[in-house]
Amino acid sequence: MAKSIKEIAQELNVSKSTVSLVINHKAQQARISKDLERRVLDYVAKVGYKPNSLAKSLATGRSNTIGLIVENIGDSFFGPFALYVEELLRKKNYHVLYSSTLGDPQNAQDIIDFMLEKKVEGILLAPTVNLDEHQRKILENKVPLVVFDRNSPEVATHYVHIDNGDSSRKACSYLQSIGCENFGLITIDSDQPQMLARKEAYLKFCEETGMKARILQLPYRRLRQKGIAAVRSWVSKNMDLDGLFFTTNYLCILGLKSLRTEGGEHFNFPLFSFDDHELFDILNPKISCIQQPLEPLAKTCVKVLLKEIDRGITSPKEYVISTNLIKR
Amino acid sequence: MAKSIKEIAQELNVSKSTVSLVINHKAQQARISKDLERRVLDYVAKVGYKPNSLAKSLATGRSNTIGLIVENIGDSFFGPFALYVEELLRKKNYHVLYSSTLGDPQNAQDIIDFMLEKKVEGILLAPTVNLDEHQRKILENKVPLVVFDRNSPEVATHYVHIDNGDSSRKACSYLQSIGCENFGLITIDSDQPQMLARKEAYLKFCEETGMKARILQLPYRRLRQKGIAAVRSWVSKNMDLDGLFFTTNYLCILGLKSLRTEGGEHFNFPLFSFDDHELFDILNPKISCIQQPLEPLAKTCVKVLLKEIDRGITSPKEYVISTNLIKR
DNA sequence: TATCTTTACTAATACGTTTTAGTAGAAATA
DNA sequence: TATTTCTACTAAAACGTATTAGTAAAGATA
Structure with missing residues (x-):
């Protein structure tokens, strides 16, 4: 069916080379006559020759594929992000081998092994916890690696991310500017660096402004079962709250559910979320938020990775993308 | 760095074979002594041998990769669907090469060419318009193809989908059962077969029950700009409406925006959507819907495709997945 | 002891490409 | 005319694997 170079060569009575x-x-540089070049080109077009890219990759060592590893391709952050990445890479003639780890290091292991076997030319990774060894392994294999969204402080990699502390600070100032004098923070009981940074910035803000810090840390592991009740009871114990800052969008949604009365009316103070959500623009009251700009994030990741692939691995750098404050 | 079989063989003083x-x-069947087998196995484990899957694929003709082509991996249907597919395939030791066409046939062309060059063993495709030729090309290359969600009636392929007509019918009956005697249909001005089927079923329902049919067809191309106003004016011209049936979830969301008054109160009749959405469970009033069961859909797609890969291409069949009616 | 079997391997070829060194013949130079 | 240079190619090796036919040595059979 699909002809090989060998067959084409035979049919034209020339060599495979x-x-x-x-x-x-490379006809010119190899001094192939214009005449023969035309003949080959025409014939190749006529039979619709398609190279076998496996063989090609084996011979050249280039696969024209990069790996994208995220926690869950189905979620509202990684899905659209992946789309941008794909678009950008398509223009450079690269394609994407993607995988979701679902937070399971064993999955991650399998995925990385598979990608290394497939000889991807570079990897874009949003690490979940306990992926230090995995990252080291990638680097040991001399495969360029760019980490985004989160990183492991223990392993030195190129790292593209937003400034969590600064963004959190902006959020606090905004809440203050619209009249909140006693707003609390709802976050998650987890030591992901980005969550910690968001919390720290809130604490610093309190210190500087003299506002009393009130923090609720929800359990990461049993959030769905315990979250709603926890928020409800915490809020009712802190009746002087006049605003809430959620450190991520799913917490904010959970908050929404918690704070809605049976009748359907809502609480009466502003909510603010870190990370945007389709919902926030539709609900009433609308919810302001810090928005991570997906396109610049994706652009930077791709640019850095391609540069590494092109010029060889360089010493790790950080790239900080600034966020948007969406007022609604 | 990464050792090859050749090197390992030399270091052990045995042959590559x-x-x-x-x-x-295959040690047993090739009568390799238990002794030597152990020696090789141990050494291989010790040096952490990883096969080069490009070479492997070249030799065996199997790439252990399947292609998944959707319109937009970032959306709330295809993203989670892709996750299921990936999970299911991982168990069978397959991996996914995915791509989004964004509805552009040229993109689709590039993607398919790339996948064929990569020697994917099968392709899972949710076709957008004008992909007939593309599908024929895949089949000509003897690559198993399974089409899902939508299909092109012009080209015979395995086709996994829900029963749009029947589901739409169920939706109508449900609205009737909760007291709606004059509900309208809001759909999109496009000839996608699934949309047509949903509309037809509504018309048939009207005919059978004697209900007056009222249909608003929104423009596919300039939906964002024109949609909201169009819904608003249409509804106000049809004051006797007592329910709305949207043929897809993004139309329903658009409807929500349209029908909300400035004060934040809602219209006072039931809305029903084809396709579920995270939103519908959270909003007040909650919105009932027809839900496409992603997991069974993905399971069937994968099962059918793997069977084709295993046993060779068979004559096309249809697989209908039944939907759920979610009452809220 | 000559022949057949079995055991335990290995040599050789193939997969489809890229790339470099080589070569036959023509043309130019001395 | 003998040597060098150039032209237009091609032969061969390499990438890393899988597979099949083959083989030497040992053991079994007659």
């Missing part, structure tokens, strides 16, 4: 050179636009 | 056979668990 000739055909290969012509196809790869 | 021996190493290869042992690695592939």
